[in-house]
Structure formats: C-alpha cells, structure tokens
Amino acid sequence: MPDSQASRPSPASRLQAIRNSGLLDRRGEEQFGHLTEHVRVALDVPVAIISIVDERRQVFAGHSGLPEPWASVGEMPITHSFCQHVVEAAEPLVVSDANLHGRVRENLAIADLGVIAYLGVPIYLPTGELVGALAAVDTRPREWTDKDLRFLTSLARVVDKAIGLGVSELKYRTLIEDMNEGFYAGEAIWSGDGHVVDFLFEEINPAFTRLTGLSSVAVVGRPWSTVMPASLVPMLPVYERVLLTGQDEVVHHKSEILGGRWFLIRVRKLDSSRFVGFFEDVTDRRRAEINQHLVNHEIGHRLKNSMAMVQAIATSTLRGLDPVRISVFEQRLQSLSGAHDNLLERQWKAAKAQTIIATTLGKLGVDGRVRVSGPDVDLGPKPALTLSMLVHELATNALKHGALSVPHGSVDIAWSVDEGTDDALVTMHWSEQGGPPVVAPTRRSFGSSLIKMGMMAGGGTTVDYWPDGLQATFQASMSQLQAGEF
Incomplete structure (x- = not known):
C-alpha cells in the first residue's frame, strides 16, 4: 500500500492511529508468528520479525528466531531498530552488510543482536498508515535478490490483511468489554432428536460479571445447567428457536437464582450451533x-x-x-x-x-x-x-x-x-x-x-x-x- 510523500499521514496522526489500533499493546508471536516463520524458512534466515514502530521503540507483533531476552520482552528500544528507517523513508530497506551501510552502521542491534544483513518492507493499517515493517534478518553478510524482495513485499500484503483482521477483532473486543449490557456467547448441546438440551459458555464480558456476580472462571467453558440450572428450562426453547429459524428473539426472564431479578435478553444466531446473548437488568x-x-x-x-x-x-x-x-x-x-x-x-x-x-x-x-x-x-x-x-x-x-x-x-x-x-x-x-x-x-x-x-x-x-x-x-x-x- 505505498503512498506518496504528499498524501502520507503526519507523524502525529500515524502514531495516534497505531495507538488506536491496539497493536502496541498486544506483543508477541501469538498474533502473526506463523507469517514470520514462513519468512524465516522461505528466505533461509535465522530471524524474521513483524515490528510496529513508534517514537521510542519497536514492538514485535510477530517474530521467529528472535533471541532472548528480546523474545520474551516482545520489544526493543528505537536505538536497536532497523525498521524505523523503513517507516521514515516509506520504502524497503536493503542492507547487505550493516557495518558498511551508512544509515545503520551505528545501530546498537549490530553488536547486541548480531544483525548484519537486513531486508525490510513497509506494512500498513487498513486506513493507510504505515505502522512498521516485515523484515528478514541474517547474522552474516548477504546479497539480497530481487526475488527475495518480491517475496517479502508479497507477504507484507498478507500481513496487512492479517493486521486489518486483528484490528477489527480488537475493536469488537473493546466494544464488547466496554458495553453496559451483559454479553455471552454459547454453543448449543443438541439431543439425538434435534433439540437444544444445554449449552456451553464460550465467552462473557465484564458487564456479565457485574450484573450476575458470576466470574469468567465460574462460567466460561462450563454448561448452563451447572452455572444457572434454574434458568435452563424457560430459556432453552428460546435458543432452539433462534438457532432453527435464524430470527432474533427478545424475552423477559426472571432469574430466581439471582434473587428474582428481571433481565431483558436479546438472542442472536451466529451459526448452526452458536449464538450470542445481550442482556440488561430491568428489575426496577x-x-x-x-x-x-x-x-x-x-x-x-x-x-x-x-x-x-x-x-x-x-x-x-x-x-x-x-x-x-x-x-x-x-x-x-x-x-x-x-x-x-x-x-x-x-x-x-x-x-x-x-x-x-x-x-x-x-x-x-x-x-x-x-x-x-x-x-x-x-x-x-x-x-x-x-x-x-x-x-x-x-x-x-x-x-x-x-x-x-x-x-x-x-x-x-x-x-x-x-x-x-x-x-x-x-x-x-x-x-x-x-x-x-x-x-x-x-x-x-x-x-x-x-x-x-x-x-x-x-x-x-x-x-x-x-x-x-x-x-x-x-x-x-x-x-x-x-x-x-x-
């Protein structure tokens, strides 16, 4: 997603977009580690990284082969970043031997991490802001080929899409977590004759705990019949109808296990066996x-x-x-x-x-x-x-x-x-x-x-x-x- 200097966002707006994306707060290879492993194997390098660069550090959204303690810390200061130059120039950075490269030869990563050869290409948010780099790193001099650059650039677009999905999921998670309404996701347990007889809680939000007094540990992964057995019989037909018809339902439910409080529950189908519920306390x-x-x-x-x-x-x-x-x-x-x-x-x-x-x-x-x-x-x-x-x-x-x-x-x-x-x-x-x-x-x-x-x-x-x-x-x-x- 290259852009011209005229249309490039200001450094302040770029940094704000990165912070809003949540990428700086989710360090580690659990997000994009499979992509960096692909780079490491395909280009035969000891280290591959996906770094998100702000004004004082680079955070690893994904890495493969990164030595300790950096692998555990999940970030390093800007003094050790080659990727900052990819962001500054908004173009690939090709370094065959860091000791001989004018832009990076003073970089502390040469001595502390043994970085000698580096190939990095820009990665972007869905809104167009350049956030960092996908990079391959070698500990010895290397002449990068045009084929290497084309491969890394092509894979960077895959990273862009993965970042977009991750940002969308983060926004969804943030919305769910900040809601005043209780939220839960569940998977139905069907009987042999095609009726919903129970369901497993897959996820809840903080408001669920606040409204019910039931923690995530006490709920997630457990069946409704053990968490709130008194509510099972009146609510099961609602979940079954929603899953079979695909039509949302809104019901008033009185929970005896929660002191006779009334809840307004909205149930929506996700797929053939999964649904979500949103609820609020309407007792008064x-x-x-x-x-x-x-x-x-x-x-x-x-x-x-x-x-x-x-x-x-x-x-x-x-x-x-x-x-x-x-x-x-x-x-x-x-x-x-x-x-x-x-x-x-x-x-x-x-x-x-x-x-x-x-x-x-x-x-x-x-x-x-x-x-x-x-x-x-x-x-x-x-x-x-x-x-x-x-x-x-x-x-x-x-x-x-x-x-x-x-x-x-x-x-x-x-x-x-x-x-x-x-x-x-x-x-x-x-x-x-x-x-x-x-x-x-x-x-x-x-x-x-x-x-x-x-x-x-x-x-x-x-x-x-x-x-x-x-x-x-x-x-x-x-x-x-x-x-x-x-």
Missing part, C-alpha cells in the same frame, strides 16, 4: 410495570363497580318505563366499560382499534359474524371510547333490523390508511350483506345521532340505506384519532 422497570398493571386492574375493578352502581341506579330510577329502552341503556354502559378495560391495559394512553371492535362485538355475541380487515390503528382515549359506542350502535341496529337479524347475514368492517397526505386519512367502511331490505329511519334517535357523528364528532360520515344492506363510511385524520386528550 419490570416491577414498575407489574405495579402499574395491578393499579390498572384495581382501577378497572372499581370502574366496573361504579358502572354497576350507575346501572343499578338507572334501572331503579327508570323502573316502569319501557324495558327495551332500559336494556339498550345497559348495553351501552357495558360497551363503554369494555373500552375502558382496553385503555387501562395500555395505561390509558392508547388502544388498538381492532381490539376495541372485537371487545364491543364480543359483548353483543356477534363477533363471529363480522369480518374485520385492514391495518390496525392506535387510538387515543376519547376516539377509542367514541369508536366503541359507534360500533355498538351499528351492531345493535344490524341485530335489530339489518344483516345480523337473520341467520345468514354478515358484516364487513374494512380499515384503510391513506398516507398520501401530511396527516394520513383513516377510513372505516361498514358493509352489511345478506340481511332484509333496509330503509332510512324516519326520526332522529340517540343511536342514529351517534352514527352520524362518526369516529370523531363533527363529520366525515356517509350513511347509505341500500335495499341489500346498510353501507356506511367514516373518516378522520390520524392526528384526530391519536389525540391524547379526553
């Missing part, structure tokens, strides 16, 4: 949700009691009047109560339109004869209650006079959302078929007034009393339907 959040659910349940219970009291008062007050009218009133109260339940399930913030419809139709016992299609829509509290009353009146009318008054009649409710405007237009179409001929009402009732108001008071309603069944269309903007005010 989960307990707050449970407490809110209990509060909502209590509010709902009290609201039902209040509704029952209103119903009893109304029945007593209206005693002697038309029982049919009293029944209609009671049914309206029940429909309103159902909508309240739906809103309480979502902390009174919103309710799904199809849930409101299903609850309302279910209370009337006609949900199996009404088909609902189209995208679901979130409704604010007031629109949710309005929709429940609207659907209740439409369904009640259909039971009395329309399609639901005969065995073979049915109703279609179709939703659509037109995204073509700044504020999407939501349309609900009510269509009856298979019932007796219908006619428009001759007088205005409470129910017909509700229908005329539509999904939002003020319009957006078209009602047609066709002979083959009632057809009604209701429209409102998305912002109106999702308004939070009550």
